Structure formats: structure tokens, C-alpha cells
Amino acid sequence: MTSLLSALLILAGVAAPAHTISDNPVTTALRSVATSHGKAILAAARLMPADKYGYKPTPAQRSFGALVAHIVDDSHITCSAIAGVKPAAMTKVTESDSKETLVNALQSSMAFCDSAMAKVTDVTLADSVTYYGDPGLRVQALVGIADDWADHYSQQAIYLRLNGILPPTAKKGTDSVATTGAMEFPAVATRNGEHDFDFEIGRWKIDMKRLEHPLSGSTSWISPKGYTHIVQKVWGGRASLAQLENDLPAPHYDGLMLRTYDSKTHQWNVYWASSKTGSVDSPLVGHFANGRGEFFNRDLLDGKPILVRVVYSDITPTSFRTEQDFSADDGKSWQANLMQMFTRLSARTGG
Numbered sequence: 001m002t003s004l005l006s007a008l009l010i011l012a013g014v015a016a017p018a019h020t021i022s023d024n025p026v027t028t029a030l031r032s033v034a035t036s037h038g039k040a041i042l043a044a045a046r047l048m049p050a051d052k053y054g055y056k057p058t059p060a061q062r063s064f065g066a067l068v069a070h071i072v073d074d075s076h077i078t079c080s081a082i083a084g085v086k087p088a089a090m091t092k093v094t095e096s097d098s099k100e101t102l103v104n105a106l107q108s109s110m111a112f113c114d115s116a117m118a119k120v121t122d123v124t125l126a127d128s129v130t131y132y133g134d135p136g137l138r139v140q141a142l143v144g145i146a147d148d149w150a151d152h153y154s155q156q157a158i159y160l161r162l163n164g165i166l167p168p169t170a171k172k173g174t175d176s177v178a179t180t181g182a183m184e185f186p187a188v189a190t191r192n193g194e195h196d197f198d199f200e201i202g203r204w205k206i207d208m209k210r211l212e213h214p215l216s217g218s219t220s221w222i223s224p225k226g227y228t229h230i231v232q233k234v235w236g237g238r239a240s241l242a243q244l245e246n247d248l249p250a251p252h253y254d255g256l257m258l259r260t261y262d263s264k265t266h267q268w269n270v271y272w273a274s275s276k277t278g279s280v281d282s283p284l285v286g287h288f289a290n291g292r293g294e295f296f297n298r299d300l301l302d303g304k305p306i307l308v309r310v311v312y313s314d315i316t317p318t319s320f321r322t323e324q325d326f327s328a329d330d331g332k333s334w335q336a337n338l339m340q341m342f343t344r345l346s347a348r349t350g351g
Contacts, residue, residue: 024122030142031117037149038110041071043168044156045106050099052163064159066095068102071152075109078148081131081141083116085303091330108330111298112305113145114282119300194261196268196288197231197240199315204229204342206244214326214337215301229342238263270295270310284310291315307331318344 053065080087093105125139157167206227212220231242244255254275269283286295293312307327314321324338
């Protein structure tokens, strides 16, 4: 074990209160620190006015837009190392791009990092990875992203203050930073959508069609049987809990889906947990408009970053449809890999 990893393990064991120690105390602590800095970076990027993205304190320094573009590039490289994959080709953003383009790219890179960090455990911290073209350890990349994001946010904060703007973490009595971790690929809705998932309350039969090997050129589809979808309302409709049950003895598979509504962004966060792993994935984020719901996230497929989209459509009192699509080119093209038709069995969760 390296001296760096040993020190981190000792530090986590000494510093963490006994009742908060998880199965992965080091990873949990590092991920928490990094995520906090990442949310602050995204909040600062949103806070800076578009006409100030060209601002630089001195001619020798980066502009605010160039700083954001650098964070996007640095995060992509570092989080690819955390994921243990070669950095995928991506469309480069530059300081000449619009604020919207830069913020969208930053959101995507943060979401990719969330997906990469979510899969790390204390056991895999000492794995060998390639980091900026050189051999290293996964823990170095994880520490590196937390350190880089802290440094980059401090630069953003200075730029904001020099323009008379209070940085996000300096604002008291607000949760502006805590709410910036969600992805927002679609435009944010303005309507109150806290009852958008009410149509789904009850028990449903699922007719499913799944592509066996997405994004591989395969055209082989399978149709798993025996699945039931059970949904109950939580928090008066501002959240819902869905259970996926399979009545077949083998292969038996259950899932759990929690949807929570953010009244500030008017978006839903959709979290998924599998009985196979017991862990909760990073959320898909999106909203409903004109009877159609679209939800997006970043993930990894066979070690490569992809964009995920889930669409709810054809909603009636007795049926609705969902489709899951993957994109390997940042949304330029999509391939469907899971199609589900839901037919109502009961308006109640109990039968």
C-alpha cells in the first residue's frame, strides 16, 4: 500500500466519528469534499453574468470563460483516470463560446465525474490508472480532482468579488450551492410539476424489450417476463417510490426507484437502486412538458462515458410507455436499448 493511501486510511479512521464510518470511509470522505467543490464551481459559473465571461483581472491571466473551459477539460481527463478509462474524444469548449455552451459543458463534465466517483471503493483506490499520460494510482486522481476543484473555485470566487458579486459559498441563509449538483440538459421548466408522477401511482404490468448489447452494433433484442411495477406517493406527491418486482425464481431481479421534486429548479431527480448491488446510482434529472417527460444523466458503458436519456410518453389513465436511450457522441445521435409498456393492474399499491 502506498504511503499516500496509508495516510488517508489512517486519517479517515482517526478523524471520522465512529457512528459515521461507512464501508468505504476514505472514498466517501474524498467524494464528499470533491462534490462540494464541484457544486460551488457550477454555481459560480451560473452566477457570473454572460457579459463578464471575458473578464480577466490582468492581461496575463485567464478570462473567466477560459477558466471554465479549463475546468471542463481538466475534469474530463482526471475523472477518466478515476473511472480507469482512456479519455474519450469530446468537443472542446473555449473562452469564445457562449456562457450557455460553457455551463452546459461544465454540467456534463461534473455529471461524468459524479458517475466515475460513485463507482470507486476503498479497495479500488490503490488500482493502477493512467493519469495525464503517466502511470499512477486511482487515489491520486481522486485527491487530484478535489484539490483542483478547490483551487479553481477559489479563482472563480476572486473573479466574482472583483465584479462586485458575492460568491455562492459566501451567501448566508441560502442553499444555492447545495442545489447545483443536478444535471440540467433540458431547459428548466417554470411550471409547478410536483404532481407529474401522480399518474403512475398503483400497480402495473410491464411488457419489456431490451437490447442485449447497446452501442455495439448488435440488433439482438430480448423480452424479459414477469415484471411488476408498484408505485406509491411520498411527501404528498413531491416524491414517489417505485418498486420493480420479478416473480420468476431465476433470474430474479428487483429494483427501487426514488423520484424527488426540486421546487426551485422545477425538475425531478430520479434515483435508481438495484437488488444486485444495493447501491444508489447518481440521478437522472429532467421534467415533464406537454405530457412527455425527459430525464438525462452521464454514465459509463464498458468503461466509456455515455449520455443516458429516459423518456416517458403516451400517458393515459391505464397505460404509459418509457424508453431508455444511450448516446456515445454527447447527444448528437441516440440508440434505444430498453422499451417498456406499462398496463395498469390496480390503482392501489396493494393489489
